[in-house]
Amino acid sequence: MLIDLHSHSNASDGQLTPEELVVRAVNRQVDMLAITDHDSVDGLAQARQVIIEQELKLTLINGIEITTNWLNHEIHVVGLNIAPDNEALLTLIETQKDKRESRAVEMGRRLAKAKIPGVYEGAKALAGEGAITRAHFARYLVEIGAAPTFPKVFDKYLSRGNTGYVPHNWVSMEEAINVIHLAGGQAVLAHPNHYHLSNKWMRRLFTEFKQADGDAMEVAMGQQSPQMRLQLAMWSKEYDLLASQGSDFHFVGRWRDLGKALHLPDIAKPVWFDWPSYLLLSEKKEVIL
Template identity: 50%
Template sequence: MIRDLHSHSTASDGVLTPTQLVQRAIEMNVDMLALTDHDTVAGIAEAKQASGNQPITLISGVEISILWEGKNIHLASLNVDENHPTLVKLLANQAALRQERAIQIGEKLAKAGIANAYEGARKLASGEVTRAHYARFLVAEGYVRNDEHAFKRYLGMGKSAYVKPIWCSMAEAIDATHQAGGVICIAHPLRYKLTARWIRRLIAEFKQLGGDGIEVAGCAQTPDQRQLLARWATEFDLYASQGSDFHYPSGWIELGKGLALPSECKPIWDKF
């Protein structure tokens, strides 16, 4: 059975609509798909409708942005009641913070000589405006070569259009997820440019606050990276999740591609 528990649609910064995402997952022989858009559940109703009477199980999810020790960390909430009032309230606050950040990024780009960037990014977004939409705007207008170049020149930390995020706390995200009946994982723990010592601190605090698991298997990993994450999941007695973090079709990050947990792991879906 192929399970992909981390994916994005046009409700946040993906390029496929929720319907198209489900259709592609079916084409890629995915049996269980979690839609985990950034700080929004706006695409879940459409994804559920698209998955009805289809050979796929749709899991309601959301990738919640938090601040931990001044770092922007993502937590993947899975199997949630997307209409639970506590979760709805938290995500509404996140949306307001994201909107303010998007406006400030546009203002910084204007100071750098790029006019109407917010309006351009807004046209590319079906939901909330993210840095990914700004990157696509900058590429389309010829300011940069590709999305990666956009982050290196303008949008990445320390660059001229970077705006420090202000998100909810780890405790708030865990509590809202649990109240909504879901489980929560640290998403892609090795992508935060933290040393192993700091990642272990992150995992330890997450466990202490009642977190459920960590993403162990993902696309574009080395075998050593996967085994390291599996060891940490076992050491901290956490469940293991897997997901592509799919945003758009590509050769190296694809729905369901290469996702398999090491045998020593406790699968997070056992808690669904």
């Protein structure tokens, strides 16, 4: 059974619509997909409607990826099996939306001051109705030739200490975990190895995430060495966190795609181990995990 529990639509910074995303998941032979847009649940209803109308053989997991502040580090927490209409969750989303907008305006102002005008407006156009993110700024800066690639844009303009960087003011990691639980979901620490933390700080993050009642951590990702996957699995066991997996899909690319190279090491305990059985059954009604 192919499970992908981290993906993005254009309700945040993904490039596919929710319809295109679920259709691609089916074409990629994904059996279960979580749509986890940044601080947004706007794409979930459309995705579910498409699955019903087109009778797609895909189990959709309601998800979200909440951007948080932990000791001045931007840490992402995925919520799985959330109730999208939960009042506490919707309130948090509105708070995050306001923070994103204020940050985006200030990023645009700083870039304009550095003689790169119109970046906020360009990023906003790319975001459309979705939550605006630094990825939209990066896409626009690449389009206008300010830098050749996403990494170069971040290195030159959008990372800490550079012209377009604006410090974040997100909700706390503890608050995000609490709201995910209030919405009936499981809180998953997203892509731990993406934060460029030392082992000492990584261990502190795991400890405090667990102390805040976090449920799981992402262990398997598409672009990842076998050694890193095994290390994350060992940490998940050491800190008594369940293990999740996801492509963190944003767009069709050479190295990352829905469901690509996703499997957990044997020592990891899957985040879905106690999910309702109907979510985990094959067409033959046999549990194949």
